[in-house]
Amino acid sequence: MWAFIVRRLGGMLVTMFIISTLVFIITNVVPGSPAALILGEDRTPDQVAALNRELGLDRSVPVRYVQWLGDLLTGNFGTSYYNDNSVASVIAGRLEPTLILTVTAAILAVAIGIPLGIVAAVYQGTRLDYAAMVVALIGAALPNFWLGLLLILLFALYWSVFPAAGYVSVFDAPADSWRYLVLPAITLGASHAGVIARMARANLLEVMSADYLRTARSKGVRERQVILGHALRNSMIPTFGVVGVALALMIGGSIVTEAVFAIPGVGRLLIESVLRRDFPMIQGVILLIALLVALVNLAVDIVYAILDPRIRYE
Amino acid sequence: MTKRSDTLTKLLGTSVLSGCLAAGAAVAETQLNVAMKSQPPTLDLHVTSTNTVRNVGAHINEGLFTFDADFAPQPMLAESVETSDDGLTYTIAIRQGVPFHNGDELAASDVVASLDRWMARSSFGRTLARYVETLDASDDHTVVLTLNQPASFVVTALTTWRAGPFIYPEEVIEAAGEERITDPIGTGPFRFVEWNEGQDIVLERFDDYAALDTPASGYAGKREALVDTLRFVFVPELSVRRIGVESGDFHVALDIDPDSYDQYQDNPEVVSFLGAPRMTTFIPNKAEGIMADVGLRRAVQAAVCVEDILPVYGGDAFWRVDPSMTWKETAWWSDAGAELYNVCDTEKAQSLAAEAGYDGAPIRLAVSSDDESKFSVAQILEQQLRGAGFNVTLEVRDAAAHEATLDSKDGWDFAISEHTYRTHPILHSHLQATWTGWWESEERDRLVGEFLTASAEDAARIWDEIHALYYQDVVVIKIGDYFEHHIAADEVQGYANMPEPFFWNVSLAD
Numbered sequence: 001m002w003a004f005i006v007r008r009l010g011g012m013l014v015t016m017f018i019i020s021t022l023v024f025i026i027t028n029v030v031p032g033s034p035a036a037l038i039l040g041e042d043r044t045p046d047q048v049a050a051l052n053r054e055l056g057l058d059r060s061v062p063v064r065y066v067q068w069l070g071d072l073l074t075g076n077f078g079t080s081y082y083n084d085n086s087v088a089s090v091i092a093g094r095l096e097p098t099l100i101l102t103v104t105a106a107i108l109a110v111a112i113g114i115p116l117g118i119v120a121a122v123y124q125g126t127r128l129d130y131a132a133m134v135v136a137l138i139g140a141a142l143p144n145f146w147l148g149l150l151l152i153l154l155f156a157l158y159w160s161v162f163p164a165a166g167y168v169s170v171f172d173a174p175a176d177s178w179r180y181l182v183l184p185a186i187t188l189g190a191s192h193a194g195v196i197a198r199m200a201r202a203n204l205l206e207v208m209s210a211d212y213l214r215t216a217r218s219k220g221v222r223e224r225q226v227i228l229g230h231a232l233r234n235s236m237i238p239t240f241g242v243v244g245v246a247l248a249l250m251i252g253g254s255i256v257t258e259a260v261f262a263i264p265g266v267g268r269l270l271i272e273s274v275l276r277r278d279f280p281m282i283q284g285v286i287l288l289i290a291l292l293v294a295l296v297n298l299a300v301d302i303v304y305a306i307l308d309p310r311i312r313y314e
Numbered sequence: 315m316t317k318r319s320d321t322l323t324k325l326l327g328t329s330v331l332s333g334c335l336a337a338g339a340a341v342a343e344t345q346l347n348v349a350m351k352s353q354p355p356t357l358d359l360h361v362t363s364t365n366t367v368r369n370v371g372a373h374i375n376e377g378l379f380t381f382d383a384d385f386a387p388q389p390m391l392a393e394s395v396e397t398s399d400d401g402l403t404y405t406i407a408i409r410q411g412v413p414f415h416n417g418d419e420l421a422a423s424d425v426v427a428s429l430d431r432w433m434a435r436s437s438f439g440r441t442l443a444r445y446v447e448t449l450d451a452s453d454d455h456t457v458v459l460t461l462n463q464p465a466s467f468v469v470t471a472l473t474t475w476r477a478g479p480f481i482y483p484e485e486v487i488e489a490a491g492e493e494r495i496t497d498p499i500g501t502g503p504f505r506f507v508e509w510n511e512g513q514d515i516v517l518e519r520f521d522d523y524a525a526l527d528t529p530a531s532g533y534a535g536k537r538e539a540l541v542d543t544l545r546f547v548f549v550p551e552l553s554v555r556r557i558g559v560e561s562g563d564f565h566v567a568l569d570i571d572p573d574s575y576d577q578y579q580d581n582p583e584v585v586s587f588l589g590a591p592r593m594t595t596f597i598p599n600k601a602e603g604i605m606a607d608v609g610l611r612r613a614v615q616a617a618v619c620v621e622d623i624l625p626v627y628g629g630d631a632f633w634r635v636d637p638s639m640t641w642k643e644t645a646w647w648s649d650a651g652a653e654l655y656n657v658c659d660t661e662k663a664q665s666l667a668a669e670a671g672y673d674g675a676p677i678r679l680a681v682s683s684d685d686e687s688k689f690s691v692a693q694i695l696e697q698q699l700r701g702a703g704f705n706v707t708l709e710v711r712d713a714a715a716h717e718a719t720l721d722s723k724d725g726w727d728f729a730i731s732e733h734t735y736r737t738h739p740i741l742h743s744h745l746q747a748t749w750t751g752w753w754e755s756e757e758r759d760r761l762v763g764e765f766l767t768a769s770a771e772d773a774a775r776i777w778d779e780i781h782a783l784y785y786q787d788v789v790v791i792k793i794g795d796y797f798e799h800h801i802a803a804d805e806v807q808g809y810a811n812m813p814e815p816f817f818w819n820v821s822l823a824d
Contacts, residue, residue, distance in 0.1 A: 032714030040363035042743040164558040262549040264512030277714040
């Protein structure tokens with residue numbers, strides 16, 4: 001197991017190097033002038049040239065790449081073109097909202113999706129099953145953007161239950177912060193809840209027709225015990241894989257939700273940085289997202305092994 | 315099930331209650347929340363003309379002069395200004411007893427350091443710098459500016475808001491060196507508290523603020539922070555800025571779509587403001603490519619029908635047909651050369667194009683996709699010009715790529731541009747040959763030289779001549795003026811609605 005983890009970590013390093021190189025090339029090849037955007041409409045050519053010099057953009061791309069990679073190896077992610085802050089400090093500040101949002105949304109997706117799937121599977125073919133699956137389908141099919149605006153309209157404007165937008169850190173005001181989190185977490189979690197519900201139902205149905213469950217029933221084990229004690233754990237293994245994928249997707253996919261709810265997370269930072277051509281920031285955020293996705297995948301593999309004694313990594 | 319929903323009700327009830335208690339305990343604290351589209355790149359007011367920077371920074375820093383409601387310069391940090399008889403020496407007395415937010419008192423050395431930096435970094439500062447011989451502090455509260463030739467626009471230049479000469483403490487200027495200022499300290503009615511990256515900027519009332527005792531007018535006169543905290547929240551999504559004001563999360567939202575204007579006329583809880591006038595122009599590339607030929611530029615100019623284009627900016631209240639390159643609201647309005655504005659004559663355009671030898675070669679029209687209105691303008695223009703026989707192709711890029719294209723001479727033939735409000739002709743970047751579109755003209759250089767040194771009476775006449783030359787040379791093809799749209803909750807009191815939004819003298823009704 002440990003050998004497997006070390007090997008996977010080594011593979012991750014190679015992946016990160018390839019991603020960093022690709023990201024550097026793509027950001028530096030795409031046309032666009034960060035200096036023009038910073039200086040505004042009245043800029044003059046010598047102002048643009050001076051700012052390019054200040055930002056180091058007067059050097060050639062290969063020189064910049066070597067410099068950037070060298071800095072990266074010493075843990076220096078560079079400085080934002082846009083506001084002179086260090087990339088690492090800006091990302092660190094923006095990480096908390098994204099992590100809290102995605103984890104909350106993932107918990108919500110699991111808490112809604114798995115019971116929904118179980119109910120649908122247990123009452124397969126009944127109206128309850130159809131109702132659960134219609135709900136799941138709606139959740140999976142609604143675009144984030146639209147759902148977010150709809151929730152704001154209903155819960156912030158018409159009923160004034162939750163604030164329309166913004167973010168309050170749980171560390172600053174724990175009592176207040178959850179109110180800002182509910183609508184965005186539902187928005188981000190809804191589609192994944194739908195997918196998880198459908199997966200949970202399909203996997204449970206598959207397991208429920210297995211021989212060992214028939215044996216259990218014929219021994220006289222009560223149906224409740226058959227499902228919760230025997231079927232569920234085995235059916236959860238593939239479902240858990242979907243949860244892992246959902247979490248990884250949410251980290252990369254929180255961009256829209258963060259923009260709609262004005263949450264200062266890394267997703268919004270990425271889109272803002274792309275629009276501003278803030279190259280060091282784009283590179284830093286993409287590296288971070290890649291790293292998080294790789295770590296989530298590793299964690300899923302490890303949890304697989306714990307859940308299912310048949311899976312062993314050599 | 316019943317039990318669970320009871321718990322939920324209790325939970326909700328408790329938190330609403332605790333929310334109320336928290337608000338009750340802090341009853342004296344008032345906070346004004348202003349939602350803006352994006353966060354500023356910096357709070358260094360000298361280096362950029364980006365409006366988000368002024369939206370926040372102008373509450374923190376002040377200049378020597380500022381505009382009143384009629385756009386006449388009035389002293390702000392200056393006490394008075396005297397001009398010598400030969401027009402070469404300006405002696406500016408600085409107000410005494412004005413504290414910076416760091417506790418130091420404003421002195422002439424701070425003014426000299428700030429103006430020196432501004433004249434080196436800001437594009438308008440550099441226009442003034444060409445006329446400046448020396449700038450010195452003659453004592454603690456007097457600054458003397460000497461010119462190498464008489465110039466009529468010194469006070470106007472010192473009144474600029476866009477990348478204007480805002481005053482910072484000398485040590486802040488020194489600490490910044492060649493870099494941007496990162497320590498926003500000023501003399502303004504609000505002081506900087508914190509900038510939560512990507513989220514908000516928080517300012518609070520500066521208790522020791524030295525207010526003028528003259529009545530408030532425009533940006534001038536008495537300024538007073540009537541709320542304890544002023545918070546600028548960055549909300550990229552337009553509909554969320556709107557809903558946020560309707561739901562009470564924000565008090566003010568800047569940059570709202572004009573289409574919602576009518577809806578707010580019937581809503582007593584939300585007040586709609588027409589903000590700063592802006593101007594849409596169609597800029598030809600006069601340096602390279604097919605549009606370097608002035609004959610062909612005149613042909614295109616004759617084909618444009620502005621009344622078909624301007625409704626992209628919303629209902630009638632949001633736009634106006636106007637030939638002037640300077641706004642109606644100012645004394646500099648001009649219609650010299652206006653016979654070439656909004657000609658809308660396809661036949662004339664075709665005959666001018668034939669005269670210029672146009673053979674149907676492609677004309678590249680560059681536009682940014684980030685701005686819906688510019689993009690709509692470009693689409694209508696494309697149709698109009700194609701209808702008149704010009705082979706126009708749209709080239710759409712995102713803002714960063716579009717701006718980079720405009721900085722290159724060979725990448726485009728026409729571009730759509732929207733310009734912000736200017737109070738004086740010298741603030742027009744068009745007048746500079748280095749500005750995008752590259753208008754090289756000896757006649758312009760001669761006239762601008764005369765204009766900048768002319769007496770006030772002569773200046774208006776010379777400006778008319780320059781204005782006529784704009785149309786003759788087709789420096790830009792003016793489409794028209796349009797207005798920004800802001801909204802505020804009805805509890806917001808005292809908002810002055812000047813072109814640059816500001817929130818001193820603004821209070822919240824109970």
